[in-house]
Amino acid sequence: MKIAAALAALYLAALAGLYTLMCQPPEVFGSIMRYVPDLAFMVFPFRPLWLSARAGSLKVGGPAPDFTLETQDKKSRIQLSSFRGVKPVVLIFGSYT
Numbered sequence: 001m002k003i004a005a006a007l008a009a010l011y012l013a014a015l016a017g018l019y020t021l022m023c024q025p026p027e028v029f030g031s032i033m034r035y036v037p038d039l040a041f042m043v044f045p046f047r048p049l050w051l052s053a054r055a056g057s058l059k060v061g062g063p064a065p066d067f068t069l070e071t072q073d074k075k076s077r078i079q080l081s082s083f084r085g086v087k088p089v090v091l092i093f094g095s096y097t
Helices: 002-022 026-033 039-043 046-053
Strands: 068-070 077-079
Touching: 002 026, 002 046
Parallel strands: none
Antiparallel strands: 068 077
16 A cells, blocks of 8 residues: 555656646757656656646737747847737748748
């Protein structure tokens, strides 16, 4: 019984550590996950943990988070919030490869 409880506690601690890792920036997450053996993907519920850790807090109709991007000619930077109340902005995310 003690062994089962210890294994359960170890499993829960590993889940908590994995969830905390998934909440880190992609560079940190990737640099650590490259050392995780393939067996871990069968033992831990990666998909539900990932979807929960990366769910975010955006709501339909809510304001977009502010960010800055370089212009296509790479001569200046544009901040999204500079357009708020000035003109409509359409954000399109996708792959152009």
